Amino acid sequence: EDKVVQSPLSLVVHEGDTVTLNCSYEVTNFRSLLWYKQEKKAPTFLFMLTSSGIEKKSGRLSSILDKKELFSILNITATQTGDSAVYLCAALSGGSNYKLTFGKGTLLTVNP
Amino acid sequence: NAGVMQNPRHLVRRRGQEARLRCSPMKGHSHVYWYRQLPEEGLKFMVYLQKENIIDESGMPKERFSAEFPKEGPSILRIQQVVRGDSAAYFCASSLGLAGEEQFFGPGTRLTVL
Numbered sequence: 001e002d003k004v005v006q007s008p009l010s011l012v013v014h015e016g017d018t019v020t021l022n023c024s025y026e027v028t029n030f031r032s033l034l035w036y037k038q039e040k041k042a043p044t045f046l047f048m049l050t051s052s053g054i055e056k057k058s059g060r061l062s063s064i065l066d067k068k069e070l071f072s073i074l075n076i077t078a079t080q081t082g083d084s085a086v087y088l089c090a091a092l093s094g095g096s097n098y099k100l101t102f103g104k105g106t107l108l109t110v111n112p
Numbered sequence: 113n114a115g116v117m118q119n120p121r122h123l124v125r126r127r128g129q130e131a132r133l134r135c136s137p138m139k140g141h142s143h144v145y146w147y148r149q150l151p152e153e154g155l156k157f158m159v160y161l162q163k164e165n166i167i168d169e170s171g172m173p174k175e176r177f178s179a180e181f182p183k184e185g186p187s188i189l190r191i192q193q194v195v196r197g198d199s200a201a202y203f204c205a206s207s208l209g210l211a212g213e214e215q216f217f218g219p220g221t222r223l224t225v226l
Contacts, residue, residue: 004154036217042219042220045214045217097160097167097168098145098160099157099160099168100145102147102156103154
């Protein structure tokens with residue numbers, strides 16, 4: 001059965017801290033790894049990673065994929081209170097369908 | 113810049129009633145996915161549809177649940193004879209349909225079964 005595991009499940013930090021969120025996956029017909037941010041509404045797309053070892057960056061967020069070890073990390077530097085959210089990791093399967101298998105998420109709380 | 117639209121945003125049903133959840137994909141997107149998020153659980157894949165076709169329904173419960181994406185109009189997720197365990201947030205996502213394209217999510221419908 002396809003599986004995505006995120007750690008930690010929750011994290012509390014102070015503004016300005018740097019955080020690293022972890023995601024490991026076991027998925028048949030793996031195509032890509034996606035990160036979403038969820039704030040009590042629709043998951044908002046952050047990154048899609050397909051190639052191993054290539055870092056993707058967007059402002060203070062960055063992410064990288066290791067296809068050999070089957071994991072990805074999401075880094076957030078200089079955290080702000082607006083970064084507080086659930087961060088979801090999902091593995092995209094290929095083949096004849098393109099379904100996402102999600103982890104349970106990491107709840108990040110950034111305190112002022 | 114209309115994203116994925118879902119309605120209603122909140123739906124309350126009594127046990128045994130039917131629930132109909134609607135999803136309009138982003139403009140130009142022809143692939144629709146439905147996911148369910150139970151309390152304290154991650155998002156779980158239910159079904160993947162293209163126009164007039166169900167591509168993968170491996171995540172759908174065998175009974176009471178059905179989905180369609182007609183040639184015209186929104187995709188519909190239909191739950192017959194709802195039970196308390198159906199209470200959840202139901203999210204729809206859409207993609208362009210090219211191989212490996214990212215999926216964009218709607219705001220979800222929160223179903224509460226009394």
